[in-house]
Amino acid sequence: MTAHLITGARPYGEDTADILIIDGAIAAIGPDAAAQAPAGATRHDATGLVALPGLVDIHTHLREPGGEDAETVFTGTRAAAVGGYTAVFAMANTNPVQDNAGVVEQVLRLGREAGWVDVHPVGAVSAGLEGEHLSEMGAMAASEAQVRVFSDDGKCVADPVLMRRALEYVKAFDGVIAQHSQDPRLTEGSQMHEGALSAELGLRGWPAVAEESIIARDALLAEHVGSRLHVCHLSTAGSVDIIRWAKARGINVTAEVTPHHLLLTDEKARTYSPLYKVNPPLRTAEDVEALREALADGTIDVVGTDHAPHPVEDKDCEWAAGAFGMTGLETALPIIIATMVEPGRMTWRDVARVLSTAPALIGRAENQGQGLAAGAPANLCLVDPSVRRVVDPAAQWTRSANSPYAGMELPGQVIATFLHGRPTVLDGRPVEAA
Numbered sequence: 001m002t003a004h005l006i007t008g009a010r011p012y013g014e015d016t017a018d019i020l021i022i023d024g025a026i027a028a029i030g031p032d033a034a035a036q037a038p039a040g041a042t043r044h045d046a047t048g049l050v051a052l053p054g055l056v057d058i059h060t061h062l063r064e065p066g067g068e069d070a071e072t073v074f075t076g077t078r079a080a081a082v083g084g085y086t087a088v089f090a091m092a093n094t095n096p097v098q099d100n101a102g103v104v105e106q107v108l109r110l111g112r113e114a115g116w117v118d119v120h121p122v123g124a125v126s127a128g129l130e131g132e133h134l135s136e137m138g139a140m141a142a143s144e145a146q147v148r149v150f151s152d153d154g155k156c157v158a159d160p161v162l163m164r165r166a167l168e169y170v171k172a173f174d175g176v177i178a179q180h181s182q183d184p185r186l187t188e189g190s191q192m193h194e195g196a197l198s199a200e201l202g203l204r205g206w207p208a209v210a211e212e213s214i215i216a217r218d219a220l221l222a223e224h225v226g227s228r229l230h231v232c233h234l235s236t237a238g239s240v241d242i243i244r245w246a247k248a249r250g251i252n253v254t255a256e257v258t259p260h261h262l263l264l265t266d267e268k269a270r271t272y273s274p275l276y277k278v279n280p281p282l283r284t285a286e287d288v289e290a291l292r293e294a295l296a297d298g299t300i301d302v303v304g305t306d307h308a309p310h311p312v313e314d315k316d317c318e319w320a321a322g323a324f325g326m327t328g329l330e331t332a333l334p335i336i337i338a339t340m341v342e343p344g345r346m347t348w349r350d351v352a353r354v355l356s357t358a359p360a361l362i363g364r365a366e367n368q369g370q371g372l373a374a375g376a377p378a379n380l381c382l383v384d385p386s387v388r389r390v391v392d393p394a395a396q397w398t399r400s401a402n403s404p405y406a407g408m409e410l411p412g413q414v415i416a417t418f419l420h421g422r423p424t425v426l427d428g429r430p431v432e433a434a
């Protein structure tokens with residue numbers, strides 16, 4: 001029997017309680033937990049720390065197989081654990097693509113061997129991400145990886161017939177299509193948000209309507225076939241309006257926002273540094289405000305990191321040549337604290353909902369997102385909200401350095417993470433034996 005007793009923590013930032021973990025499950029939580037602890041329990045003093053259920057990222061790029069110069073399953077999931085995560089959904093745009101049972105089982109196995117978080121491979125919607133024919137969705141769903149989330153992320157499923165078929169097909173196994181909403185014709189050669197600033201800087205614009213038109217179309221398709229749609233990385237106020245409308249109409253749609261779209265604006269493009277180049281692009285301050293409001297009122301269901309590591313040569317170049325994407329696993333929670341908790345727009349319970357419960361439910365990760373209660377799997381993290389730290393990409397655990405927050409001071413630090421009762425992070429550092 002393995003037992004851990006966490007003393008003095010504040011579950012969901014509320015009243016102080018002890019948490020007893022025995023063999024992978026929360027055995028007791030509350031004033032009596034310590035009294036029930038077996039003599040050999042390892043004790044962890046968590047005085048002043050907020051306890052949250054283990055975070056679940058519905059949108060991570062782990063890059064392996066094929067992109068190991070940017071990240072591996074090992075380094076990406078270790079970064080996730082340091083960020084407070086106990087599960088990630090690994091996007092399909094690997095090389096080879098995660099479009100068949102063999103590749104998703106490989107990613108599952110690499111995740112298990114690494115042992116930092118539960119890895120849920122995402123399956124591609126189309127074979128080779130080419131947008132022509134459906135991938136082997138059924139085989140991936142029936143495989144050991146039990147794929148439930150399907151996405152061509154990085155590319156939009158632009159063909160409405162293919163999208164309709166995909167939405168119909170996943171109903172058989174309770175799957176969901178996670179759409180990267182980007183009309184390809186409206187965004188050919190696009191570099192940044194289309195507006196006054198793109199004109200001033202001379203960079204090809206990326207109109208909001210390229211995102212919004214696809215979201216509206218897909219919501220109607222999901223309604224028509226009675227299926228489940230998840231919209232990745234909302235970036236515009238208009239997208240929020242469409243999701244609000246779709247939900248009011250009873251359409252089975254969920255929506256995601258990234259930490260960077262909650263914090264940064266297109267003004268960053270003035271630097272011409274590709275560190276701020278991302279898909280979808282950073283938008284205006286009005287869009288940022290609409291996204292924050294929608295996350296607070298539940299129109300947006302989850303925060304997904306879209307952790308997109310890239311090797312140095314793909315970012316240390318001129319804007320037009322740079323790759324789209326930013327790292328995010330180690331800064332997601334601090335950004336939510338800065339943008340939503342500290343300004344009083346969300347409670348810690350809301351944070352647990354958008355970063356753990358809701359993403360686990362969307363992805364059907366049954367051992368995750370169950371919260372802090374006796375009997376639940378012991379997936380949790382302990383956060384010190386009083387710490388403020390300057391982001392130093394060189395000190396992060398991801399293999400890549402393309403963080404747009406370098407030099408920025410952010411609140412909050414994950415001190416410990418427990419995965420199925422086993423500490424993966426202690427004193428803010430990964431437990432290497434994991």
Ligand SMILES: NC(=O)N[C@@H](CC(=O)O)C(=O)O
Nearest residue numbers: 061153154278279308324325
């Ligand atoms: N979000 C990003 O900017 N990049 C993603 C995929 C994508 O282009 O959406 C990546 O895989 O690098």
